[in-house]
Amino acid sequence: MEFEEVSEPVSPTSQYFNSSVLSLSILAVLEFEVPLDDSQTMSLIQNVFLPINPRFSSIMVTNDNGQKKWKRVEINLNDHVRVPSFPPGMSLEFYDKCLSDYLTNIAMDQFPQSRPLWEIHIIKHPTSNAAGNVIFKLHHALGDGYSLMGALLSCLQRADNPSLPLTFPSSQSSSKSRQNSVSIFRSVPRLLTAMFNTISDFGWSILKSSVVKDDRTPIRSGDDGVEFRPSNIATMTFSLDHIKQIKANHDVVIHPLFL
Incomplete structure (x- = not known):
């Protein structure tokens, strides 16, 4: 199967996420x-x-003018699908550790630039949370987290009626009723506070990235070359009720990826 070359240029963000000094992936x-x-x-x-996204069938190439573009290529799916095998007959806790170690290992692996920047890993062994797991490793150059999660969810079907699109509970009606109950005199201070916090956070981010250094913590050691040391992936489960409670207690906005 042959593809025509895609004329879509690579965005500056995608180039930044897939460069010689930085490579970011989403698991x-x-x-x-x-x-x-x-x-x-x-x-x-x-x-x-x-078919969801042409970039899933494209690689990043540089033309004669030095511009990076997406080029459609023929795909060998065997290069992108992995089915690891762990020792059989072990406990769920053992497979929990196997899954965590496996995530850590594939997180450190770099994508070959000669094929599209994604992989699918199928874990058939049961864990404490699931009878099986499917891991999608997608390079951040393919898109942001919100669009990529939307693409993955569009592959799923409803169990009760596969002909209907997958939907999630919406809080639009409750938020509208709450918004109508708030007077304009209370909305204006909230708007001004939000604007002030946004400007303050943006300015503080600029200072921390250029002048001010973060304090040393158990998470941030501050040692030179720490980005080249081995990493380890740990998982933690939060229920939607807990997330809603955090949102209510701190009066913050939850990132859409959580919902």
Whole structure:
């Protein structure tokens, strides 16, 4: 199968995320309540996943003028799909550690620039939270977290009626009623406070990135070359009720990726 070269230029953000000094990827894990059957994996990727975004079938190339563009290429799905095997008959806690170690290992691996910047890893072994896991590793140059999560969710179907699109509970009606109950005299101070906080946070970010250094903490050691040391991925589960409680207690806005 041959593709025509895509004329879409690579955005400055995508170039920044995929450079010689920086390479950022997104790891998304789907947990399944039933054991995984990967017999239809290749057909689903070919017919459902790849058509979502042309960048899933493209590589980043540089033309004669030094401009980076996305170029459609032929894909060998076997280069992008991994099915690791762990020792059989072990405890759920053992497979929890295997999954954590596996996530850590693939997070440190760099994408080859000769093929599209994504991988799918199918974990058939059960863990404490799921009967199976599917890991999507997507390079940040393909898009931001919000658009990529939307692309992944568009691949899913509703269990009760697959013909209907996947939807989530909306808080639009409750937010509208709350908004109508707030008078303009209370809205204006909130707007001014939000503007002040935005400007303050932006200015503080500029200072911290150029002049002011972060304090040393158990998370930030401040040692030179720490970015080149081995990393370890740890997971923590929050229920939606806990997230809503945090939002209410601190009167903050929750990032859309959490919802």
